[in-house]
Amino acid sequence: MNWHDIPSLLALRAFEAAARHGSFSAAARDLNVTHAAIGQHVRALEDHFGLPLMQREGRGMAVTPDGRRLADSLGDAFGLIASASTDLLDQAKTRAIRVSITPSFAANWLMPRIGGFWDAHPDIEVELIPSMQLIDLRRDNIDVAIRYGDGNWTGVHSTPLLSAGHTAVAAPSYLKGCDTDCLADLKGSRWLLDGNRSEEKLWVAQNGVDLDEEDVTYFATGQLSREAALAGLGVTILPAPVASGHIASGALVKLCEEIDSAVAYHVLTRPEAVNPARDVFVKWLKSQTA
Amino acid sequence: MNWHDIPSLLALRAFEAAARHGSFSAAARDLNVTHAAIGQHVRALEDHFGLPLMQREGRGMAVTPDGRRLADSLGDAFGLIASASTDLLDQAKTRAIRVSITPSFAANWLMPRIGGFWDAHPDIEVELIPSMQLIDLRRDNIDVAIRYGDGNWTGVHSTPLLSAGHTAVAAPSYLKGCDTDCLADLKGSRWLLDGNRSEEKLWVAQNGVDLDEEDVTYFATGQLSREAALAGLGVTILPAPVASGHIASGALVKLCEEIDSAVAYHVLTRPEAVNPARDVFVKWLKSQTA
DNA sequence: TTCATATGATAGCTAGGCTAACATACAGAA
DNA sequence: TTCTGTATGTTAGCCTAGCTATCATATGAA
Incomplete structure (x- = not known):
């Protein structure tokens, strides 16, 4: 031509x-x-x-x-x-809007609530894509990503969804009635931690517990450390939104919680991509934490 | 839509x-x-x-x-x-290129030559449009206009085609062998002038003849004054390119000619209009005066 | 005659489109 | 395996095509 x-x-x-x-x-x-x-x-x-x-x-x-x-x-x-x-x-x-979430967030916060979205918006299909890493929204064709961190990522628009301070939890069977007021009270416990989360180790250290002198087991993923705690094998640390589901069900007991944390779950989108259905979903997400 | x-x-x-x-x-x-x-x-x-x-x-x-x-x-x-x-x-x-020319220019300069263009460019049709006024090339859908003047027109591209100084002429029958060296020698003649051409009156006055003391007849158009001169009724003033045809044929005799005139015949075009055939024609026009 | 609405013309503004420059990735040749 | 040519990715910054604002003339209805 x-x-x-x-x-x-x-x-x-x-x-x-x-x-x-x-x-x-x-x-x-x-x-x-x-x-x-x-x-x-x-x-x-x-x-x-x-x-x-x-x-x-x-x-x-x-x-x-x-x-x-x-x-x-x-x-x-x-x-x-x-x-x-x-x-x-x-x-x-x-087409379904493609939402990337971490498995733990999906299981503990989103899945219990998604029914409400489906009821309110039967015309909008949501495809949940469990993923552990921070993905490239454009390359991976993702409309919305929900990620845990300080929100300071370049190239995307991020807004905080819900606070996610560290929370120490353990199964009732592990505790056997032990009383705790702060992390330091947990000295001598068996710690079950995600080897990837340096923030968790920092939080513990900042609250009076020297992990080098504790009995610590590091797991490859947070899911594994969580399941070990659910089995009553020790104390683990979860983001508050993940912990809340287990605590509500009685499967875990809240031992100590971080207040005014800088980390949170954030909603990540690409504003240059026009997508009304994505906007409706994001609005609904935020309505769930108001 | x-x-x-x-x-x-x-x-x-x-x-x-x-x-x-x-x-x-x-x-x-x-x-x-x-x-x-x-x-x-x-x-x-x-x-x-x-x-x-x-x-x-x-x-x-x-x-x-x-x-x-x-x-x-x-x-x-x-x-x-x-x-x-x-x-x-x-x-x-x-389509034919549309060329606007004054009738006198057409008859005395262009028509004797146009055969050469047609021979050289049988593929280009030229439509000649006689017109007396300076036209609006765009509004009147004109590709080329040839006009007499100083070339100082706005909104068009003009290039001089051929000089067109004033030329005093008369029929041989009118002169009866009278000798002239300059316009002043023509004092006492009957002057046949185009009432619209103040430049001609100015030229005559600048060369020693006071038209207020002469026998002058003003015509509505240059064509009429020219035809009166051809009939032997007196002296008229023509642009050199128009006069040259009549002089060559012996119908008129050149009495006096303006040298280094500021007026000429100009070729007017609109450069923003793309038209290769028009460009070929303009090039040919200029080749006829080289 | 007046008024509303059309097009004509053009100086000057600006943002969409682009380039320049440097990056990484792929695939074939040596 | 390394090198090289050629592909796309990214982005700061340039610039002119496209446009607006403004004032002009022309048309047609009231």
Whole structure:
């Protein structure tokens, strides 16, 4: 396709609108520009083709036979473009929004609540994608990601969803009635920690417990350390939203909780991506923590 | 047609080229932009539609099924636009170029020569439009105008074609052998002048003849005054190119001629209008005065 | 004649489109 | 395995195509 002989697509669009309306002013209103812009485009096309396309007729403009032929072809072409665009937008509206969440957050916070979203929005399908890492929203085609941290990530828009201070918990069977007021009271316990979470070790150290002098077992994932605690094997540390579910069910007991934590669960999105359904879901997420 | 839901036409063009080539770099070469421009456009479209359109595949890019559907529609649409544009350009190439000339210039300078142009360029049709006034090239759909004056017109490109100093002439039958060296020698003659040409009166006055003391008849048009002179009724003043034809035929005798005149015949065009045939004709016009 | 609404013309503004430059990734040749 | 050519990814910053604002003239209805 030799684009050299084809004039400005914006000029062609302006001309097609002017020809369809028989008026520069009406075309301007249609395209949200001034009549001057339409006029300039049409003149430029007449210069490019070396033929008059429209001419004055009273207050409006009449299309010449040459102009009529061009306008008809352009109408067909832009009609195809409009149809293809609309079809794709409709298709995008029907696809599930892809949400990346950590497995623990999904199990303990989101799943218990997602039924409410489905009830309220049966027209919006949500595809939950468990993932442990911070992903690339664009490359991985993710609409929303929920991640635990300080929210200071580049390239995405992040808003805090809910606070997630560290919480020390253990199974009732492990505690056997032991009383605790602070982390230091837990000295001598068996610690079950996620080897990846240096923040947890820091929190414990900052609260009077030297982990180097404690009985600590490090697990490859937080899920494994959590399951070990649920089995009554010792004390573990969970983010508050994850812990709350287990505590409510009585499977774990809250021993000590971090107040005013800098870390939280955040909602990550790409604002340049237009997606109304994604926006509805994010709004619902935030309504669950109000 | 709701243009609000339709993304940038330039972005759609970039995407169609990338899809057709399976490569940002090849599309860039096709459209004479950088691969970065293509990449940005495709990403912007993916954000607009909320769907991936192309994805990495080794060194090139593969089109997704959604992208393929869009690309096919765009290919059809841009094909229509290309066809319509090319057809109109071809049509413009075949139409006659419209040349506006004054009747006297046509009769005395152009018509004796135009046969040479037709012989050299049988493929270019020239439509001669006699007109007395300076016209609006665009409004009147004129490709070339040839006009007499100082060339200082706004809104058009003018280049001098041939000098056109004033020339005093009379029929041999009127002169009856009278000898002249300058205009002053013509005192006492009957002057036949175009009432519209104040420049001619000025020239005569500047060369020693007070027309207020002469026998002067003013005509409504230059043609009438010229025909009166051809009939032997007196002395008239013509632009040199108009006079030269009559002098060569012996119908008129040159009495006195203006040297280094500021006025000339000029070729007027609109450079913003693209028209190769017009350019060929203008080039030929200038070759006739080299 | 007056008034509303059209197009014509153009100086000047601005943001969409692009480039330049540097990055990483892929694939084939040596 | 290494090197090289060529692909895409990213982004700061430039710039001109596209537009607006403004004032002009022209048209047609009241």
